[in-house]
Amino acid sequence: MAKSCLEIIEEYYGDKSAKRSGVPYMNHIYEGLAILENLDVTEYIKDAYCLHPIFQDDSTLLENLTGNKDIMGVSPTVLIIVMEYRNVANRGLSCFQVDDPDKIYLSPLPSVKSMLIADKVQNRKDFLKYHFSTHPKSKELDIYFKNWLRVLGVTEAEYDRLAAIADRCDKFKANTDCATCTFEEFVIACSKPSILRYGQKIMNHLAKVWPNKYTRISGTHLDCYHKDESAKFTLEHLKQVWKSKQC
Numbered sequence: 001m002a003k004s005c006l007e008i009i010e011e012y013y014g015d016k017s018a019k020r021s022g023v024p025y026m027n028h029i030y031e032g033l034a035i036l037e038n039l040d041v042t043e044y045i046k047d048a049y050c051l052h053p054i055f056q057d058d059s060t061l062l063e064n065l066t067g068n069k070d071i072m073g074v075s076p077t078v079l080i081i082v083m084e085y086r087n088v089a090n091r092g093l094s095c096f097q098v099d100d101p102d103k104i105y106l107s108p109l110p111s112v113k114s115m116l117i118a119d120k121v122q123n124r125k126d127f128l129k130y131h132f133s134t135h136p137k138s139k140e141l142d143i144y145f146k147n148w149l150r151v152l153g154v155t156e157a158e159y160d161r162l163a164a165i166a167d168r169c170d171k172f173k174a175n176t177d178c179a180t181c182t183f184e185e186f187v188i189a190c191s192k193p194s195i196l197r198y199g200q201k202i203m204n205h206l207a208k209v210w211p212n213k214y215t216r217i218s219g220t221h222l223d224c225y226h227k228d229e230s231a232k233f234t235l236e237h238l239k240q241v242w243k244s245k246q247c
Helices: 005-013 026-038 043-055 058-067 069-073 076-091 110-131 138-152 156-172 183-190 199-209 235-246
Strands: 214-216 223-225
Touching: 005 026, 005 043, 005 069, 026 043, 026 110, 026 156, 043 058, 043 076, 043 110, 058 069, 076 110, 110 138, 110 156
Parallel strands: none
Antiparallel strands: 214 223
């Protein structure tokens, strides 16, 4: 069975994180998808967004087109969108190349514009959160993001709205400090029919990102162990809760 584009990028990134901020690379994908979902784009565009990092530079382009068998199962339409995104995005990667909005080239494809909006909004959100005033090129990057969003037609009010959507996406993902939600919230969520069909994906993701030692479950007084038969609240226990709730 062919892997979905989301599964391909999840496998490609694994648990890798940015060195400066410590944020998992997958956050860029999950939060960008949340933005695209709000923009009501097609599945082709969401799939293309998932794959854009593995074709972004020349080395990963060569690596994945020649050595990643999973790419063979991807729709040609998705790959065309990804390649056009690569073409446009790579023309304006440097902050010095977009010091003037008129220097920014946009694709004739609306799908690529949607991807760029998701990409630049998410990246700017993280820049302001983790790097503003501390990055050696902070001033230039601030101009870079503002010019991109101006050309894309994203006002500051719209940026704030989309950035908030991306931020709210965090409650569905674990980070290195805590679980995605409280144990009680998890049990309540599992009882909702709209959540059930996504339950297994949620649990699979938790298994990847939860620490292998232990963490205190967010908002509770419970210590949660990844795998420890002596502990009552474990990842395995949460899996069993989900299974029992879906039956």
